[in-house]
Amino acid sequence: MKFLLGIDLGGSSVKAVAVTPDGTTLAKFNESFHTARRLQFVDTVVEIASRTARQLGSEPARIGLSAPGLASQDGQSIAFMPGRLDGLVDLRWAKPLNREDIVPVVNDAQAALLGEVWLGAARGLTNVILLTLGTGVGGAAMVDGRLLRGHTGKAGHLGHVTLDMDGPLDVCNMPGSLEVQIGNCTIGERGKGRFATTHELIEAVRKGDVQAVEVWHRSLKALAVAIGGFTNVLDPEAVIIGGGIAAYKCLELIRRLRERGVGVRCVLTRGGAQFVTPLSVAALSEDKVYTDLFSLTDESEMGHIRLSREADLLVVAPASADFIA
Known part of the structure; x- marks a missing residue:
């Protein structure tokens, strides 16, 4: 084959x-x-x-x-x-x-964008920005149907754009960059040593920790400001956000829905479980978390049918390129 x-x-x-x-x-x-x-x-x-x-x-x-x-x-x-x-x-x-x-070897964010254009969320689009949020912050852009590469190939490294000229330097010696503001590599500094990972930060946010909420909201504000700036320069049809940290935002989504009185029943995929735990999702949703479509326990009550009948709205978050394709 x-x-x-x-x-x-x-x-x-x-x-x-x-x-x-x-x-x-x-x-x-x-x-x-x-x-x-x-x-x-x-x-x-x-x-x-x-x-x-x-x-x-x-x-x-x-x-x-x-x-x-x-x-x-x-x-x-x-x-x-x-x-x-x-x-x-x-x-x-x-x-x-x-x-x-x-x-062949290509920058990871540029590869991600090419994959989205081929089979994923950017299929059929010609002007797209992609940000990958993980250990660092990767970036790539397609302008008028062509991957933006630049003179040396570093065009599109959006994670190293400065947001705070007085901030600490990132790995590319750029002060206060987007990567510094939201990358997992700086969570120790941003959280003053209290959190080892973004997952730990989100867990503290869920529990109402004032400092954690302040750190997380500041990170999200930095992301929003950066995206606003990128759209002014590149005028994209879509901005795609992926990477490990994107999954953590689902916990925030669940929390916000519950605050508004919306009942949330969650199905956690194997991929999602690499980033967030069933216990975290269950605590936020205040309901059982499904991890197996045909589990022996759930099927005694025809669980896979109940899931489809009881939902008024289906939300897939984050939607991977595989799913969208």
Whole structure:
């Protein structure tokens, strides 16, 4: 079977998807690695590629890789990535992956936007901004149907746009950037050491912690201000927000709906459970959380039918590219 393998190298995990040339998903993978162990991310990428070949019975026809940082001019490595993933810069992936062909490498946010244009939320659009909220803040833009690359390829790095000229420097030495304001990499500083992750911050917000609410609302305000500025410059048809932090905002959505007296019954996918726990969702919704469509307990009451009959409105949040496609 002919298939393609796309690999996304993140700050602490590797995600991969095997697809047919028309975009049909055959397999997905998501593996974490220890950031303190130098080059363990390479071993994780190689293991996922090997596992894919074993599972699908053949080697992929082509492999492509996305990663944070600035891609090289020849598109075969990351040329600039300060402060994270030691050993990534100038690494050409054909050798560790034992490939005779070239393994193209592209910035992760630019790859995400191209994926959205191909099969996702930006399908059919020609002017789009994408922001990925995770360890850092990635960005990409398509203008009049063309991916914005610029002279050196760094165009669209929207996470490093300054919002506070007196703020702390980010990994690109930009003061008070959007990444500094909302990226998971600065949650310790923004929360004055109280929160290790954005998840912990959101849990504190849910409990009404005054400091946590102030930190979270300030982060969201920074995001809103940045998006407003981007739209004035690029005039997009759509702004797409993705990444790990996007899932946490679903908890805020549930809380706001409950404040307005709306009954919320949640179905948590396996992907969503990588970011938020069933316990957190249940506490906010004040109702049972469904994680299995045909569980033995729920099916004694025809649970999958009740879910469809009792809902007045269906909300999918965040809506992934897979779902939209």
